[in-house]
Amino acid sequence: xxxxxxxxxxxxxxxxxxxxxxxxxxxxxxxxxxxxxxxxxxxxxxxxxxxxxxxxxxxxxxxxxxxxxxxxxxxxxxxxxxxxxxxxxxxxxxxxxxxxxxxxxxxxxxxxxxxxxxxxxxxxxxxxxxxxxxxxxxxxxxxxxxxxxxxxxxxxxxxxxxxxxxxxxxxxxxxxxxxxxxxxxxxxxxxxxxxx
Amino acid sequence: xxxxxxxxxxxxxxxxxxxxxxxxxxxxxxxxxxxxxxxxxxxxxxxxxxxxxxxxxxxxxxxxxxxxxxxxxxxxxxxxxxxxxxxxxxxxxxxxxxxxxxxxxxxxxxxxxxxxxxxxxxxxxxxxxxxxxxxxxxxxxxxxxxxxxxxxxxxxxxxxxxxxxxxxxxxxxxxxxxxxxxxxxxxxxxxxxxxxxxxxxxxxxxxxxxxxxxxxxxxxxxxxxxxxxxxxxxxxxxxxxxxxxxxxxxxxxxxxxxxxxxxxxxxxxxxxxxxxxxxxxxxxxxxxxxxxxxxxxxxxxxxxxxxxxxxxxxxxxxxxxxxxxxxxxxxxxxxxxxxxxxxxxxxxxxxxxxxxxxxxxxxxxxxxxxxxxxxxxxxxxxxxxxxxxxxx
Numbered sequence: 068x069x070x071x072x073x074x075x076x077x078x079x080x081x082x083x084x085x086x087x088x089x090x091x092x093x094x095x096x097x098x099x100x101x102x103x104x105x106x107x108x109x110x111x112x113x114x115x116x117x118x119x120x121x122x123x124x125x126x127x128x129x130x131x132x133x134x135x136x137x138x139x140x141x142x143x144x145x146x147x148x149x150x151x152x153x154x155x156x157x158x159x160x161x162x163x164x165x166x167x168x169x170x171x172x173x174x175x176x177x178x179x180x181x182x183x184x185x186x187x188x189x190x191x192x193x194x195x196x197x198x199x200x201x202x203x204x205x206x207x208x209x210x211x212x213x214x215x216x217x218x219x220x221x222x223x224x225x226x227x228x229x230x231x232x233x234x235x236x237x238x239x240x241x242x243x244x245x246x247x248x249x250x251x252x253x254x255x256x257x258x259x260x261x262x263x
Numbered sequence: 264x265x266x267x268x269x270x271x272x273x274x275x276x277x278x279x280x281x282x283x284x285x286x287x288x289x290x291x292x293x294x295x296x297x298x299x300x301x302x303x304x305x306x307x308x309x310x311x312x313x314x315x316x317x318x319x320x321x322x323x324x325x326x327x328x329x330x331x332x333x334x335x336x337x338x339x340x341x342x343x344x345x346x347x348x349x350x351x352x353x354x355x356x357x358x359x360x361x362x363x364x365x366x367x368x369x370x371x372x373x374x375x376x377x378x379x380x381x382x383x384x385x386x387x388x389x390x391x392x393x394x395x396x397x398x399x400x401x402x403x404x405x406x407x408x409x410x411x412x413x414x415x416x417x418x419x420x421x422x423x424x425x426x427x428x429x430x431x432x433x434x435x436x437x438x439x440x441x442x443x444x445x446x447x448x449x450x451x452x453x454x455x456x457x458x459x460x461x462x463x464x465x466x467x468x469x470x471x472x473x474x475x476x477x478x479x480x481x482x483x484x485x486x487x488x489x490x491x492x493x494x495x496x497x498x499x500x501x502x503x504x505x506x507x508x509x510x511x512x513x514x515x516x517x518x519x520x521x522x523x524x525x526x527x528x529x530x531x532x533x534x535x536x537x538x539x540x541x542x543x544x545x546x547x548x549x550x551x552x553x554x555x556x557x558x559x560x561x562x563x564x565x566x567x568x569x570x571x572x573x574x575x576x577x578x579x580x581x582x583x584x585x586x587x588x589x590x591x592x593x594x595x596x597x598x599x600x601x602x603x604x605x606x607x608x609x610x611x612x613x614x615x616x617x618x619x620x621x622x623x624x625x626x627x628x629x630x631x632x633x634x635x636x637x638x639x640x641x642x643x644x645x646x647x648x649x650x651x652x653x654x655x
Contacts, residue, residue, distance in 0.1 A: 122652075122654055123652065123654075125654075126652070132570070140568070167531070167533065175523075175526065175527050175530050175531075176527070176531070178523060178527065179527075
């Protein structure tokens with residue numbers, strides 16, 4: 068990309084700068100206590116990144132229940148019907164084989180494959196639905212906020228609005244400090260970061 | 264806050280009438296039927312073993328969660344404990360069957376009279392009266408020993424908050440589970456599979472065990488819902504029902520898996536000495552046989568699939584009730600074709616005797632519940648159990 072073009076987009080964004088706050092916590096309990104404090108003060112929480120699933124976090128953040136189970140059920144039902152129909156077609160129409168003198172349409176022998184296909188369809192559908200919903204895909208460049216998030220650090224990403232004044236920012240940082248955050252990083256779209 | 268449970272007249276009258284119906288049916292089956300008590304003894308054995316497995320499931324439930332160091336079940340723990348206290352009563356009922364076997368009151372167990380049957384003569388080393396009795400008494404004695412020991416420790420903890428008592432009870436639970444792992448399977452061979460002594464299935468013990476877990480947890484869920492509805496167990500909420508629902512859901516699938524595994528392998532292998540079991544059930548009880556298998560899978564699978572269904576007491580209770588009936592019919596199909604053969608039917612005698620035994624079971628369980636606090640007040644995990652929330 069030529070330098071001038073980069074400058075233009077740079078200038079356009081300066082008018083609407085969104086500022087973010089990243090706050091780090093030492094453990095899951097500190098994170099949960101911190102989140103309760105932030106929520107009580109009306110801080111807009113965008114995301115929470117943890118090295119492992121933290122129980123109760125979904126309730127604190129007020130997340131709705133995932134609909135991924137419904138995807139699994141529908142895909143599983145489709146898989147079961149496909150698997151059963153496919154076998155009846157093979158063994159009665161396409162390639163009838165005499166196996167151990169059993170009838171061509173032997174329902175008991177179709178059950179394991181029907182079961183496996185419903186599991187396969189459900190599993191694939193759920194993984195794909197999850198990837199689409201989370202805007203993830205193989206080969207995509209990952210956004211890594213901090214490598215320690217995959218190890219022993221818990222991070223809260225909060226929005227501080229567009230072009231916040233010094234006073235609001237100071238208030239927000241105060242909330243984060245009171246919430247027990249161990250490190251606070253304020254960052255805007257220009258990628259100028261400042262530690263507090 | 265935790266008021267003690269009392270058996271009021273509201274419970275006494277239906278329970279006593281159930282037991283009266285049971286006694287009338289038993290008298291009719293003994294004296295009004297021209298079959299010399301075959302139907303009576305088959306039903307007696309059926310209901311005795313069915314209720315012993317349900318009672319045992321109470322202790323298995325406790326043992327499982329004790330060993331897993333889980334906390335959510337503590338708020339309802341007294342209910343499976345009370346269920347387990349039916350085991351001594353069930354043992355008395357089984358002793359009647361055993362006495363009948365010795366004194367020739369019934370012919371339930373064909374192997375007791377081999378009469379030159381080559382296969383039964385060969386199996387005599389295992390299937391003979393003295394060894395059978397010793398084994399049966401061994402299972403019953405072992406179960407009663409662990410159940411009463413656990414109960415004593417549990418009641419002691421109500422009086423003194425001593426963590427050592429709790430640790431000791433965990434060891435008792437571990438001992439029970441180790442004993443049950445063996446005795447549970449052998450009980451199924453001896454009391455159920457040996458009714459059809461020519462036939463065998465290596466999967467049988469597990470099959471009975473899976474059905475027992477489903478019906479046991481269904482009874483537990485029904486009791487908990489009932490107690491909550493009557494205003495007891497204030498610390499129990501939808502989260503606990505959710506987990507009980509998960510058990511019924513998961514173990515129904517497990518039961519279907521074992522039902523089908525046993526069926527398919529025998530169907531595929533097509534060996535006459537194995538297929539005879541299913542041949543008889545297909546010919547004489549086809550609708551009941553396939554219908555029970557389908558309903559015991561589909562009702563809990565579709566009925567308890569969603570989260571809301573498991574958390575709504577009346578839905579959970581309805582599904583548990585249907586599953587319980589389905590598994591009673593499954594027991595019926597385990598026992599009746601080997602004893603009564605094609606004449607067996609679910610008639611008034613069967614239903615009456617089932618009601619009578621169920622009334623006795625409930626009476627014993629409710630009495631045990633009324634004997635102690637409904638919640639183990641000094642249990643170290645009680646607070647955690649009351650605050651329990653299932654992850655989404």
